Amino acid sequence: MKKLPPWGWAVIVLLLVLLFNLVKTPGFFEFHVRDGRIYGSLIDILNRATPVLLLSLGMTLVIATGGVDLSVGAVMAMTGATAACLIAQPTNSPLSSINVHQSIPQIIVISLFVALLCGTFNGMLVSWLGLQPIVATLLLMVAGRGIAQLLSNGQIITFQFPAFQAIGNGGTLGLPNPMWIGVIVACLFGLLVRGTALGLFVSAVGSNPIAAKNSGINPGRVKMVAYVLTALCAGIAGIIGTADIQAADATNAGLNLELDAILAVSVGGTFSNSGRFSIFGSVVGAILMQTLTTTILTRGVSADATLIIKAIVVVTVCLLQSPEFRNLFSKLGSFVPKKSGGVA
Amino acid sequence: MAGERPTCLQLTGIGKRFPGVVALAGVDFDLRQGEIHALLGENGAGKSTLIKVMTGVYTADDGTVDLNGKQYAFKTPQEAVNAGISTVYQEVNLLPNLSIAENICLGREAKGAFGIKWNDVRARAVKALARLDLKLDVKAPLSSLSIALQQMVAIARALDVSAKVLVLDEPTSSLDAHEVEQLFATMRKLREEGLGIIFVTHFLDQVYAVSDRITILRNGQKIGVWNASELPRLELVSQMIGRDAAVLESQGTASLTTETSTPFLTFEGVGRKGAIEGVQLNIGPGQVMGFAGLLGSGRSETVRLIFGADTKDSGNFLLDGRTIQRFNQRKAILSGIGLCPEDRKKEGVFPELSIRENILVVYQAKRGWLRKLSLPKQKQMAGALAKDLGVHPPDIERPIQFLSGGNQQKALLARWMAVEPRLLLLDEPTRGIDVGAKFEIMSLVSKQREEGRSFVFVSSELTEVVRTCQSVLVMRDRKAIKTLTGKEITEDSIIHAIAEDSK
Ligand SMILES: Nc1ncnc2c1ncn2[C@@H]1O[C@H](COP(=O)(O)OP(=O)(O)OP(=O)(O)O)[C@@H](O)[C@H]1O
Ligand SMILES: [Mg+2]
Numbered sequence: 022m023k024k025l026p027p028w029g030w031a032v033i034v035l036l037l038v039l040l041f042n043l044v045k046t047p048g049f050f051e052f053h054v055r056d057g058r059i060y061g062s063l064i065d066i067l068n069r070a071t072p073v074l075l076l077s078l079g080m081t082l083v084i085a086t087g088g089v090d091l092s093v094g095a096v097m098a099m100t101g102a103t104a105a106c107l108i109a110q111p112t113n114s115p116l117s118s119i120n121v122h123q124s125i126p127q128i129i130v131i132s133l134f135v136a137l138l139c140g141t142f143n144g145m146l147v148s149w150l151g152l153q154p155i156v157a158t159l160l161l162m163v164a165g166r167g168i169a170q171l172l173s174n175g176q177i178i179t180f181q182f183p184a185f186q187a188i189g190n191g192g193t194l195g196l197p198n199p200m201w202i203g204v205i206v207a208c209l210f211g212l213l214v215r216g217t218a219l220g221l222f223v224s225a226v227g228s229n230p231i232a233a234k235n236s237g238i239n240p241g242r243v244k245m246v247a248y249v250l251t252a253l254c255a256g257i258a259g260i261i262g263t264a265d266i267q268a269a270d271a272t273n274a275g276l277n278l279e280l281d282a283i284l285a286v287s288v289g290g291t292f293s294n295s296g297r298f299s300i301f302g303s304v305v306g307a308i309l310m311q312t313l314t315t316t317i318l319t320r321g322v323s324a325d326a327t328l329i330i331k332a333i334v335v336v337t338v339c340l341l342q343s344p345e346f347r348n349l350f351s352k353l354g355s356f357v358p359k360k361s362g363g364v365a
Numbered sequence: 366m367a368g369e370r371p372t373c374l375q376l377t378g379i380g381k382r383f384p385g386v387v388a389l390a391g392v393d394f395d396l397r398q399g400e401i402h403a404l405l406g407e408n409g410a411g412k413s414t415l416i417k418v419m420t421g422v423y424t425a426d427d428g429t430v431d432l433n434g435k436q437y438a439f440k441t442p443q444e445a446v447n448a449g450i451s452t453v454y455q456e457v458n459l460l461p462n463l464s465i466a467e468n469i470c471l472g473r474e475a476k477g478a479f480g481i482k483w484n485d486v487r488a489r490a491v492k493a494l495a496r497l498d499l500k501l502d503v504k505a506p507l508s509s510l511s512i513a514l515q516q517m518v519a520i521a522r523a524l525d526v527s528a529k530v531l532v533l534d535e536p537t538s539s540l541d542a543h544e545v546e547q548l549f550a551t552m553r554k555l556r557e558e559g560l561g562i563i564f565v566t567h568f569l570d571q572v573y574a575v576s577d578r579i580t581i582l583r584n585g586q587k588i589g590v591w592n593a594s595e596l597p598r599l600e601l602v603s604q605m606i607g608r609d610a611a612v613l614e615s616q617g618t619a620s621l622t623t624e625t626s627t628p629f630l631t632f633e634g635v636g637r638k639g640a641i642e643g644v645q646l647n648i649g650p651g652q653v654m655g656f657a658g659l660l661g662s663g664r665s666e667t668v669r670l671i672f673g674a675d676t677k678d679s680g681n682f683l684l685d686g687r688t689i690q691r692f693n694q695r696k697a698i699l700s701g702i703g704l705c706p707e708d709r710k711k712e713g714v715f716p717e718l719s720i721r722e723n724i725l726v727v728y729q730a731k732r733g734w735l736r737k738l739s740l741p742k743q744k745q746m747a748g749a750l751a752k753d754l755g756v757h758p759p760d761i762e763r764p765i766q767f768l769s770g771g772n773q774q775k776a777l778l779a780r781w782m783a784v785e786p787r788l789l790l791l792d793e794p795t796r797g798i799d800v801g802a803k804f805e806i807m808s809l810v811s812k813q814r815e816e817g818r819s820f821v822f823v824s825s826e827l828t829e830v831v832r833t834c835q836s837v838l839v840m841r842d843r844k845a846i847k848t849l850t851g852k853e854i855t856e857d858s859i860i861h862a863i864a865e866d867s868k
Contacts, residue, residue, distance in 0.1 A: 228717050
């Protein structure tokens with residue numbers, strides 16, 4: 022038997038959920054074209070999965086190096102607030118002194134610069150000061166929302182700027198823009214990780230940091246890159262979120278999304294310090310999480326139950342990934358006559 | 366034979382397969398009460414796997430295990446321990462942050478009304494160590510001990526329970542001569558008590574020193590079992606490698622002397638608090654310098670300083686005649702220095718990564734992250750290096766953790782061969798490597814030396830040191846006490862230098 026890749030179980034479970042919908046949810050696989058845009062449950066899932074997908078891309082690298090980044094939700098809020106303030110120019114905001122005259126490239130660059138600072142801060146705490154990643158990023162998780170409040174002067178900033186809104190709810194070639202952004206960033210990530218030696222270095226640092234150092238790799242620098250990339254991804258997600266609702270809400274933007282991202286990464290087969298990680302797995306994981314949410318909601322189950330069902334699925338996939346658990350399972354089923362396999 | 370002792374452990378027709386590898390096929394093995402039985406074979410022959418089968422780590426695909434006439438199918442190591450089989454595995458797996466006492470008693474602490482009875486635990490640990498003639502502060506963390514002493518603690522842990530069978534998988538690979546003698550004395554004592562002992566080693570002297578019988582495995586099959594007194598050494602080696610051992614002897618290299626030109630690396634009174642003091646040394650191109658001394662004499666510490674893993678606090682460190690101020694591993698690698706560390710598991714291998722990635726990681730780190738070596742080139746390069754060093758099995762896409770211990774060591778050597786360092790620091794490079802591979806590595810070293818590369822060679826095996834080195838730095842109590850060169854280098858002179866009373 023050929024060994025299943027680490028993301029194998031996530032794919033299988035995703036297919037099962039889709040199969041369930043094929044049978045149980047009428048119209049789940051249908052598409053409509055309206056005003057030159059394609060609509061349908063599947064498109065909707067991919068569109069809504071984008072924020073978690075973006076977060077989980079960076080989170081994959083952070084987790085692979087043995088860390089975790091709890092601050093991604095707060096970073097989303099901060100970049101969102103930055104973008105909104107640059108557009109709306111509210112009085113009393115520290116950002117109102119910067120006038121970018123509604124230049125979208127400038128808005129994006131400045132917002133992502135804020136994200137970059139956050140990532141550098143996390144990276145410094147973890148790799149230079151040697152703080153536990155959980156503690157280091159908790160700092161910004163808590164303080165970040167405060168900073169976002171400060172930037173937006175404690176208000177929910179709303180704005181009207183159609184060209185910018187299009188980032189969050191417009192479409193290109195019939196498909197929603199966030200989805201395109203998700204696809205492009207995921208591809209860039211794949212290229213970055215597999216096309217350069219970064220992937221090898223991340224694996225090495227995660228697998229054995231001392232040996233990595235002895236091999237001429239600088240583990241601190243690799244971790245720094247991972248945290249910066251994660252923050253940049255969070256920044257992009259934050260911009261999409263703000264553009265989508267045409268507002269920046271410092272308290273609720275990206276709330277609890279760090280947890281979804283961590284779950285998506287684990288479901289996708291990336292584990293802390295295992296030296297193995299899979300960007301593709303995390304993409305599948307993020308899509309699986311959103312498919313579950315949509316499925317449950319379309320079946321009219323209450324939103325609270327969503328969390329429970331998600332938790333059950335995540336635990337099941339993680340258990341299936343563990344060889345010990347599968348052994349236990351096959352032992353329980355060993356009353357079924359076993360075929361003795363030949364030499365593999 | 367009359368008066369033969371009764372068999373206590375009997376394995377029949379053991380087979381074990383891993384994906385793509387047949388690790389054991391139809392192996393029979395029997396152990397008698399009160400005997401020391403050596404289990405020998407090349408790297409990857411299946412010794413550790415056989416041990417893991419009889420101790421419940423793996424379940425055999427075929428065959429049976431009988432202990433004192435009763436058939437067992439151990440599912441967990443604990444079941445084997447309960448039945449009376451105690452084991453020290455090849456890779457020491459203790460918990461470095463816990464105390465020595467906790468490591469010895471872990472999982473079987475005496476519990477009272479108020480939780481664990483620490484005094485009992487400590488007393489038991491002290492007693493277990495006393496059985497090995499060891500006196501240690503059992504409250505100290507395990508990590509404060511040298512690997513050798515950690516190994517002794519692992520043995521003490523195994524001895525703590527009332528065992529009928531004791532299994533030692535390469536227990537001596539990190540012990541010095543004195544500690545080995547101590548261990549052997551203990552083994553003989555336990556043999557008198559009626560224990561059956563299985564002993565895996567690559568040191569043939571040790572085989573003849575303690576064992577009663579010898580079983581040889583090759584490629585997962587049993588070649589035969591002999592009384593130790595009836596199997597001459599050369600014959601034993603031939604049986605192990607499956608060809609004439611005389612071939613190997615001819616590969617042994619005589620040491621040539623080269624006059625040293627400008628030294629590549631110079632230490633002028635280099636010291637580091639708590640590690641070494643005032644070390645002088647010069648390593649020229651094409652030179653193999655041996656570091657000799659007892660464990661803890663400062664050899665590994667010196668090597669770590671050269672590699673930039675530690676920093677000096679006094680003295681001068683010169684590379685190519687230029688003074689080095691701040692140094693780290695990366696700078697060392699970029700200036701052409703490499704290190705094969707003593708503790709392979711902790712400081713060398715990336716267990717989950719493939720053999721290919723393990724071999725090429727330094728090469729890639731040196732090229733930088735942007736210039737990734739293409740996959741076909743990686744395969745070609747890693748494949749060639751794995752073949753040169755005889756890594757077996759040669760499927761370089763498998764995670765390195767599935768290689769046998771000795772083969773992991775060969776892969777680590779391949780890692781450095783990939784970058785062709787000007788100075789390679791080898792800290793106990795032949796540990797856990799079979800006789801054939803030892804000769805191959807030694808001849809590799811002398812071939813590369815002729816191309817002008819230098820080596821530092823740390824080994825507790827003086828024969829190897831004498832055979833390969835042009836100069837030997839003898840260390841004692843964290844100081845370099847003598848440098849021997851050329852004809853002065855003999856086993857006797859080294860032993861004398863080590864043992865000389867400090868005047
Ligand atoms: N968990 C595993 N998965 C796959 N293959 C394995 C595993 N464990 C061992 N092997 C393979 O089984 C063979 C026998 O390995 P084993 O560790 O028993 O060798 P050994 O005789 O102990 O060698 P050494 O002297 O190097 O320690 C090797 O080819 C090894 O690669
Ligand atoms: Mg072994």
